[in-house]
Amino acid sequence: APPEWDWRNKGAVTKVKNQGMCGSCWAFSVTGNVEGQWFLKQGDLLSLSEQELVDCDTLDKACMGGLPSNAYAAIRTLGGLETEDDYSYHGHLQTCSFTAEKVKVYINDSVELSKDEQKLAAWLAKKGPISIAINAFGMQFYRRGISRPLRLLCSPWFIDHAVLLVGYGNRSDVPFWAIKNSWGTDWGEEGYYYLHRGSRACGVNVMASSAVVD
């Protein structure tokens, strides 16, 4: 892996979104990944619809939570994703109003990624932002800087929040992952969370995945 990488500087990441009072982080994590994959394959950055997944992905539980792996399957079953403009976010479950004619993006497959953080970094730099899930310990009060909670307090066995890896690097020799969150820009560093890299902090490596666009 290159020593540092940031997809935000390369136009592969849309603005930070806000899931509101709804446990739909899984949808934001997956659309963020698909936005990046589509950009890298088609050269077009589109902001995609999370509400489509909240309403129409019957494998998951809308605001009660969901799994990225199910969301990829749902996107393939539905036939693709509409854009944010066409199917905008409301933050609560509605009747599915998906229309195939409005689909702007499709995916062909989805893959599980390595649990080795070095390999994840290499994959990210070459292939794009990665959907991950972490233990959100401390994030309620996080403001800035690189978070590195004790492993005992931030166990990889209690994963409860899905987010998007968009880059990595070092700040004053402290290695970090740059993580796009979905709690708005008035949280963290303009909506981003920085987590220690290389120590498997908060289970950052346990549930990495990506859509595949051919």
Next chain:
Amino acid sequence: APPRRSPDAQAWEPVTPELLRPARFALETYNRGRVAGARAVLGAVSGRVRRAGGGSLYSLKATVEEPPCSDPMVCRLPVSKKTLLCTFEVLDELGKHRLLRGDCGPVDAKITDDKNEISSSFFPLLNKDPLPQNFSMEMVSLFKHFITTYNRTYDSEEEAQWRMSIFMNNMVRAQEIQALDRGTAQYGVTKFSDLTEEEFRTFYLNPLLKEGPGKTMRLAKPIDDP
């Protein structure tokens, strides 16, 4: 298939000598600053432990017996209500204990039904030393700033008071998280500072993720060495 069980998950167990040490430590912290005769004593204890590296994290449930108390300015409970049910989280790193969380509330039904009484949190930082005299004033000022910054409105004065008490507990909790962070992160007031942990989990987190990865996906081909 049965639900996946994490290897460090354990059932709640009755008290053992191993659990008693962290329970006594938690009680000592709870009693800090009290004179002899006014200290609470430990009742029943149960708990579980998670281990990683050189440390152990004890999650404990204990009843705590408060001594009779007649001064309403000092008592944690009215005279007739003597037993509290507490949950503690105690971290043991190389034999050094730290109390990470402590929540105590009335245990009997009569008390639980009383909506004016709520479980209250206490944290080591609040109990370690006498609080600075201006602690409450600083917190009130911080809370007012929070309300303005995040444009909060509450339905009633009672709710505002309740949210302020949550905010104060959260500030102490943020300090604890700060003290235990080994990176460069800063923790403090955020737009979620007036929410209980339970509310935060319910509204913003995703409990399904800990059930596992879900649908099986094929493994990605590793990136070749350039």
